[in-house]
Amino acid sequence: MTAEIRPGVHRPDWSTVTRPAAREALLARHRSRIGLAERWNHALEPAQDRVWRAVLELFARSGRPPQLHEIREETGLSTENLRTLVAELEAHDLLGSDPSADVVLYAYPFTGDRTEHRVQLRGRQFHAVCVDALGVAAMFGTDVVIESSCRVSGGGIEIGTAQGGKSLSYARPVDAVVWYDLAYSGCAAVSCCRSMAFFCSVAELQQWVSAQNPQPTGYRLTLYEALEVGRALFEPVLAMATVSGG
Numbered sequence: 001m002t003a004e005i006r007p008g009v010h011r012p013d014w015s016t017v018t019r020p021a022a023r024e025a026l027l028a029r030h031r032s033r034i035g036l037a038e039r040w041n042h043a044l045e046p047a048q049d050r051v052w053r054a055v056l057e058l059f060a061r062s063g064r065p066p067q068l069h070e071i072r073e074e075t076g077l078s079t080e081n082l083r084t085l086v087a088e089l090e091a092h093d094l095l096g097s098d099p100s101a102d103v104v105l106y107a108y109p110f111t112g113d114r115t116e117h118r119v120q121l122r123g124r125q126f127h128a129v130c131v132d133a134l135g136v137a138a139m140f141g142t143d144v145v146i147e148s149s150c151r152v153s154g155g156g157i158e159i160g161t162a163q164g165g166k167s168l169s170y171a172r173p174v175d176a177v178v179w180y181d182l183a184y185s186g187c188a189a190v191s192c193c194r195s196m197a198f199f200c201s202v203a204e205l206q207q208w209v210s211a212q213n214p215q216p217t218g219y220r221l222t223l224y225e226a227l228e229v230g231r232a233l234f235e236p237v238l239a240m241a242t243v244s245g246g
Contacts, residue, residue: 001027001030002014003043004043005043005044005049005236005237006043006044006049006239006240006241007241007242008241008242009236009239009240009241009242010236011232011233011236011237012026012232012233012236013231013232013235013236014026014232016138016166016228016231016232016235017228017229017231017232018228019224019225019228021219021221021222021225022221022225022226022228022229022232024219025180025218025219025221025225025229026229026232026233028182028219029180029182032182032183032184032217033182033184033192044089044092047077047081047085048085048088048089048092050075050077051071051075051077051082051085051086051089052089052094052095052107052237053237053238054066054071054074054075055071055089055095055104055107056107056110056139056237056238057074057238058070058071058074059104059107059110059126060110060121060122060124060126060140062124063124063125063126064112065103065104065105065106065110065111065112066103066104067102067103067104068082068083068086068101068102068103071086071104082101083101086101086104087101093187093188094107094108095107095108096187096189106129106189108129108132108188108189108234109128109129109130109132109133109135109136109139109234110126110127110128110129111127111128111129111189112127113127114127115127115128115129115130116148116149116197117129117130117131117133117146117147117148117198118133118146118147118148119133119136119144119145119146119147120144120145120146120147121136121137121140121142121144122140122142128146129188129189129193130188130192130193130194130196130197131148131178131180131196131197131198131226131230132193132196132230132233132234133146133148133230134146134159134161134178134223134226134227134229134230134231135165135229135230135231135233135234135235136165136230136234137161137164137165138161138164138165138166138230138231138234138235139165139234139235139237139238140165140238141164141165142164142165143160143161143162143163143164143165143169144160144161144165145158145159145160145161146158146159146160146161148197148198149198150176150198150199150200150204151179151197151198151199151204151208152199152200152204152205152207152208153200153204155173155200156172157171157172157173157176157198157200158170158171158172159171159172159176159223161227165227165231165235166231167227168223168224168227171223173200173201175200175201175202176198176199176200176201176223177198177199177201177202177205177220177221177222177223178196178197178198178199178220178221178222178223178225178226179195179196179197179199179205179208179209179216179218179219179220179221180196180218180219180220180221180226180229181195181196181216181217181218182216182217182218182219183195183216183217183218195216195218196218202220205220
């Protein structure tokens, strides 16, 4: 599954996926989230794309959820148009807003909620909805530090990226792994994102999975495999459209 989100830019970007487990997880993600695939397969209109990019840039710049008046100043669009466009982006499961649509509460991978996943980007700290935190660096083309905690032991986990998010510079502990959950209902923020998590070791991940009822469906990924999934999904998000020569 891939969608052309703007001319010449495809999401996911399969060229970043070299590890078999990462590829299998992305393929399974598509098969298990038919509703999401249908939403993504419809290309955004230019105004929708403009607002989506503006929301993410504002999140990164301010370190908090952007308000409608800030998006209006960034895009030059009217408040009435913005309310419509934000609702359309929410229907695509690209972001979520409050009932009045005056504040964007989350725009993957950022959220205004306090979660266990924190990202240090450009001198600011953000909360991420889930392990999508691993895609932030590649999306903005700059390295980040991710802090999270093990769902079982509560032990701290810290990950640094390198090469503008294309690789990892370090991980503490070195054996940390990711659970990539495939559940999907309504929107990712209230379904799979709540189950995606970091663990200090394979043993702790297996302990957590065994304790779940019903048993979750998903993939155990190394940090390198999870980084490839994050890159494939988020590196294209802010990429500029390409124009072919004639």
